[in-house]
Amino acid sequence: DGGITQSPKYLFRKEGQNVTLSCEQNLNHDAMYWYRQDPGQGLRLIYYSQIVNDFQKGDIAEGYSVSREKKESFPLTVTSAQKNPTAFYLCASSTHLRARSYNEQFFGPGTRLTVL
Amino acid sequence: QKEVEQNSGPLSVPEGAIASLNCTYSDRGSQSFFWYRQYSGKSPELIMSIYSNGDKEDGRFTAQLNKASQYVSLLIRDSQPSDSATYLCAVIGQGGKLIFGQGTELSVKP
Numbered sequence: 001d002g003g004i005t006q007s008p009k010y011l012f013r014k015e016g017q018n019v020t021l022s023c024e025q026n027l028n029h030d031a032m033y034w035y036r037q038d039p040g041q042g043l044r045l046i047y048y049s050q051i052v053n054d055f056q057k058g059d060i061a062e063g064y065s066v067s068r069e070k071k072e073s074f075p076l077t078v079t080s081a082q083k084n085p086t087a088f089y090l091c092a093s094s095t096h097l098r099a100r101s102y103n104e105q106f107f108g109p110g111t112r113l114t115v116l
Numbered sequence: 117q118k119e120v121e122q123n124s125g126p127l128s129v130p131e132g133a134i135a136s137l138n139c140t141y142s143d144r145g146s147q148s149f150f151w152y153r154q155y156s157g158k159s160p161e162l163i164m165s166i167y168s169n170g171d172k173e174d175g176r177f178t179a180q181l182n183k184a185s186q187y188v189s190l191l192i193r194d195s196q197p198s199d200s201a202t203y204l205c206a207v208i209g210q211g212g213k214l215i216f217g218q219g220t221e222l223s224v225k226p
Contacts (some may be wrong), residue, residue, distance in 0.1 A: 042216040
């Protein structure tokens, strides 16, 4: 089955710890994205990547880091510098990112991170 | 002004009725528009894409786009309790990134 997988489904972190969220896709998509969703709010873009070894900051990149060493994988690290990391984290992918056109994005099942 | 605006709801409709969800956007250059459905605790699921003015139908769903008035809507005919979810409107913005509205919560009462 083609799709996007995220792991773990639930993650608990102590304050001061870095944690890494996994995102893998087998759709052969070039572009991948990380979003954050807080209760009752829309999605906010953290980072995105159009090709391997390249990524750009989104609207709320502070306290997060990413890598894109393989086309299939786009892990997100939530660092201790992120002040309020408790949220629902969503990974998405699309065939490519073209300015202002198309770019249907498909989402993974998400990781729910809670800081204890 | 928010880039993409939706009424947060909740919008409550009886089973079998038509549910109408609306979305306005601020960037006149936007060309691609999407509706996602998100069940509580789950990730968003793409249900409709629309790129041209007019209507696009897919089963019980109809997306309507009016670029001159900068609004896009989603109609759900013969609403079912299983349609109860939050519906997210998304618009392609600067640089090709998706910009999401806050979502409209729909409740379909049996």
